[in-house]
Amino acid sequence: MTDQLLRRIVLLTQGNTEPITGKTAVSVLRYRPDEVVALLDSEEAGKTAGAVLHVGGETPIVATLDEAPSADTLMIGIAPSGGKIPPAWKPIILQAIGRGMNVVSGLHDFLVNDPDFVAAAKQQGVELVDVRKNNERDVSNLRDLRDDCVRIHTVGQDCCVGKMVVSLEIARTLNERGRDAKFIATGQTGILVEGDGCPIDCVVADFISGSTEKMILANQHHEFLVVEGQGSLAHPRYSGVTLGLLHGCVPHGMIMCYEAGRTAVHGMDHVPLQPLAHLVKVYEQMANLMGPSRVIGVGMNSRRLGPDEAEAEREKVSSELGLPVCDVFRHGADVLADAVLQLAPTLVG
Amino acid sequence: MTDQLLRRIVLLTQGNTEPITGKTAVSVLRYRPDEVVALLDSEEAGKTAGAVLHVGGETPIVATLDEAPSADTLMIGIAPSGGKIPPAWKPIILQAIGRGMNVVSGLHDFLVNDPDFVAAAKQQGVELVDVRKNNERDVSNLRDLRDDCVRIHTVGQDCCVGKMVVSLEIARTLNERGRDAKFIATGQTGILVEGDGCPIDCVVADFISGSTEKMILANQHHEFLVVEGQGSLAHPRYSGVTLGLLHGCVPHGMIMCYEAGRTAVHGMDHVPLQPLAHLVKVYEQMANLMGPSRVIGVGMNSRRLGPDEAEAEREKVSSELGLPVCDVFRHGADVLADAVLQLAPTLVG
Numbered sequence: 025m026t027d028q029l030l031r032r033i034v035l036l037t038q039g040n041t042e043p044i045t046g047k048t049a050v051s052v053l054r055y056r057p058d059e060v061v062a063l064l065d066s067e068e069a070g071k072t073a074g075a076v077l078h079v080g081g082e083t084p085i086v087a088t089l090d091e092a093p094s095a096d097t098l099m100i101g102i103a104p105s106g107g108k109i110p111p112a113w114k115p116i117i118l119q120a121i122g123r124g125m126n127v128v129s130g131l132h133d134f135l136v137n138d139p140d141f142v143a144a145a146k147q148q149g150v151e152l153v154d155v156r157k158n159n160e161r162d163v164s165n166l167r168d169l170r171d172d173c174v175r176i177h178t179v180g181q182d183c184c185v186g187k188m189v190v191s192l193e194i195a196r197t198l199n200e201r202g203r204d205a206k207f208i209a210t211g212q213t214g215i216l217v218e219g220d221g222c223p224i225d226c227v228v229a230d231f232i233s234g235s236t237e238k239m240i241l242a243n244q245h246h247e248f249l250v251v252e253g254q255g256s257l258a259h260p261r262y263s264g265v266t267l268g269l270l271h272g273c274v275p276h277g278m279i280m281c282y283e284a285g286r287t288a289v290h291g292m293d294h295v296p297l298q299p300l301a302h303l304v305k306v307y308e309q310m311a312n313l314m315g316p317s318r319v320i321g322v323g324m325n326s327r328r329l330g331p332d333e334a335e336a337e338r339e340k341v342s343s344e345l346g347l348p349v350c351d352v353f354r355h356g357a358d359v360l361a362d363a364v365l366q367l368a369p370t371l372v373g
Numbered sequence: 374m375t376d377q378l379l380r381r382i383v384l385l386t387q388g389n390t391e392p393i394t395g396k397t398a399v400s401v402l403r404y405r406p407d408e409v410v411a412l413l414d415s416e417e418a419g420k421t422a423g424a425v426l427h428v429g430g431e432t433p434i435v436a437t438l439d440e441a442p443s444a445d446t447l448m449i450g451i452a453p454s455g456g457k458i459p460p461a462w463k464p465i466i467l468q469a470i471g472r473g474m475n476v477v478s479g480l481h482d483f484l485v486n487d488p489d490f491v492a493a494a495k496q497q498g499v500e501l502v503d504v505r506k507n508n509e510r511d512v513s514n515l516r517d518l519r520d521d522c523v524r525i526h527t528v529g530q531d532c533c534v535g536k537m538v539v540s541l542e543i544a545r546t547l548n549e550r551g552r553d554a555k556f557i558a559t560g561q562t563g564i565l566v567e568g569d570g571c572p573i574d575c576v577v578a579d580f581i582s583g584s585t586e587k588m589i590l591a592n593q594h595h596e597f598l599v600v601e602g603q604g605s606l607a608h609p610r611y612s613g614v615t616l617g618l619l620h621g622c623v624p625h626g627m628i629m630c631y632e633a634g635r636t637a638v639h640g641m642d643h644v645p646l647q648p649l650a651h652l653v654k655v656y657e658q659m660a661n662l663m664g665p666s667r668v669i670g671v672g673m674n675s676r677r678l679g680p681d682e683a684e685a686e687r688e689k690v691s692s693e694l695g696l697p698v699c700d701v702f703r704h705g706a707d708v709l710a711d712a713v714l715q716l717a718p719t720l721v722g
Contacts, residue, residue, distance in 0.1 A: 106510070132510065132579065161481065163454060164610050166643070227577070228577065229576055230575065232613040232614075233609060261513050263582065263616050263662075264615075265579060268612060269613070292515065294516065
């Protein structure tokens with residue numbers, strides 16, 4: 025994790041303090057806990073982050089910025105489909121700027137494209153940081169990829185199933201075992217957590233694979249790269265991002281991520297999810313167009329299940345797919361790290 | 374084809390007056406012949422377009438803009454991988470602006486991002502038109518697609534095999550038979566030819582499918598839509614664009630396009646092409662994630678073959694895949710139009 029000077033962040037989640045749309049807030053609370061002073065959501069004010077989101081412990085949820093006088097940064101804490109800034113948030117953002125706070129956003133709607141934000145920020149001398157803003161213009165070349173740097177890629181049945189968290193936890197587990205693993209961030213939240221990366225879903229379409237390959241080539245001195253996946257090959261909206269990313273990182277091994285109990289595409293109730301077993305076949309077929317690759321494990325998000333249900337689900341999926349399965353929060357990422365280490369000797373040996 | 378006031382275009386192809394990189398010039402010569410007064414390429418000056426490109430007849434190739442005094446528009450006539458303006462072309466573009474010509478470009482490098490072009494254009498009162506510039510921000514919804522508007526999509530073994538031409542010729546053939554077919558342009562050249570469309574390869578990655586679906590929804594009053602394909606699902610650089618487009622248009626039928634005799638990915642000699650039969654399976658599998666779809670015909674680009682070789686190739690591929698095959702230039706697009714019409718009753722009947 026790249027070090028930065030500690031900020032004092034208010035996470036803006038107004039009306040969205042829940043784990044799906046508010047996943048940016050959840051992950052910053054989990055992986056940058058020292059930097060968060062409060063969440064801003066008048067609908068949940070008075071409660072704690074821990075009580076509402078099961079992460080962030082005693083971090084307070086406040087109704088107004090007045091209640092967080094020490095804060096120097098307002099961070100947009102949501103990742104809505106489409107990436108737009110909710111219109112009702114504009115006065116809150118302007119108020120933060122007026123208090124001399126920097127504003128950090130990972131949305132597609134760039135802060136710097138709003139003349140009111142730009143004028144206010146200029147007047148106050150504060151920064152508007154758009155994490156997704158980029159000028160990627162490199163195509164991939166499918167050259168110079170090394171087999172002594174093992175590339176692992178989290179892929180998914182859907183978006184918002186926990187690919188970023190599974191990636192971070194695999195990298196952390198490998199590092200705890202004394203191996204040199206690097207998390208490659210490809211989304212706004214991953215970048216906010218890791219301090220570097222590329223917002224793949226916001227590059228110009230022709231350069232999805234190229235901007236991915238560039239990150240791989242820049243990091244092959246590590247022993248393992250765990251590349252955060254995006255969307256799903258079966259997602260009606262984002263499958264292009266998913267395939268460009270898959271073909272840009274040419275993974276040796278893939279970890280399939282899904283949420284137990286989900287039956288339809290997130291935010292598209294009329295689109296049923298594809299069965300996991302079919303998707304394993306689809307991902308392997310598409311990955312193999314660029315190089316040998318297979319799914320080596322499953323990251324299960326079992327947040328909707330009780331302990332017994334989660335164990336039953338784990339056994340069922342493991343047996344059906346013949347793969348190790350775990351929920352990284354319930355079980356840790358050990359079985360997935362094992363699968364990565366078992367894959368490695370077959371590549372470098 | 375949308376009507377516009379006739380321009381007097383010089384196509385800039387300096388050093389690239391050949392059918393692959395110069396495909397924009399070739400297509401504008403073929404489908405907008407009345408608008409082109411000359412090609413600019415000092416290396417081929419004195420010859421005709423017809424002699425060098427086998428299209429454009431007596432249109433002269435000139436060495437300098439002085440030789441085309443009536444021209445009012447300079448159009449960038451190439452589509453290079455990566456989409457950059459060759460540095461050596463900058464003085465030519467500035468010279469055109471200096472002569473009071475508008476400049477039209479379909480490259481990723483926008484004319485309007487070059488301060489020298491912008492300053493010169495402002496001084497001369499001429500227009501800089503970047504066909505790829507867009508601000509697409511819609512996601513797809515996989516709703517409201519109608520089965521009484523038949524969606525046909527050209528897909529490919531590679532980029533630069535002729536998907537645009539096959540699409541245009543199928544639409545033209547259907548129209549000649551009295552049916553109402555519309556070509557949906559998704560690339561710079563298609564847009565220059567058709568007068569509308571969306572530069573899919575240049576939208577922000579999250580919106581590839583959404584910007585495609587938007588074009589479909591806006592055109593369902595036609596009987597047939599023939600959606601121009603881009604890249605290939607097996608292209609290391611552009612597969613993300615290809616899949617996003619496929620999932621955005623949810624085709625009822627696909628036409629597989631390829632170039633006979635090509636063995637490696639265009640511009641990437643170290644990457645062998647996937648066999649056609651395998652790709653038919655891959656495209657069908659990926660399309661079927663969104664809706665029932667199958668490959669119904671093959672568009673063969675046989676420019677490297679003699680007449681006998683072309684016939685043998687046609688029979689071989691038709692027999693191998695069990696599909697009608699034609700080169701639209703040699704044979705017309707009738708067998709493909711037949712395949713589209715045979716598909717239609719199964720949808721609307």
